[in-house]
Amino acid sequence: MRTVPDFPKPGISYKDITPLIEDGDALHAATDALHGATKHLEYDRILSAEARGFVFGTALAYRARKGLILARKPNKLPRETISASYDLEYGTDILEAHADSVSEGARVLVADDLLATGGTARAMCDLVESAGGTVAGVAFLIELGYLDGRSRLKPYEVVSLITYATPND
Incomplete structure (x- = not known):
């Protein structure tokens, strides 16, 4: 991985994961490590947001043999949707998921890059709970x-594989 300074705007230190994704062994190791760190959580499905979240959400869903729920930008999903708005470090956006993707009482792991x-x-946690699921x-x-x-x-349990303590790490 590498840090790209001042992207997408000045003052942001963007963590570029594309070198990891492009390396098959590294992607495999990261997926296995994420699966190992989350398998105790007992979940039915995984919810991930576009676009980079789909990379790890899909890989983790495949590894765990679980279904994947897509959280997308507005007007990208064909069926009835639920939505949640959120603030980014550099703006505001909305995510949507199919209203019927999370069944009442389903346990959902939220996964992102x-x-x-x-x-x-x-916002993804809010989508799960508004549909009647549990994070x-x-x-x-x-x-x-x-x-x-x-x-x-x-109060959710948070798992991360790599933590940057400062922007310069």
């Missing part, structure tokens, strides 16, 4: 600890 401010993950936990490849996104995800 990166925990920054916690806005995206919190089993929240899992990330990377956590930007200096942005304290974990605090927005209480």
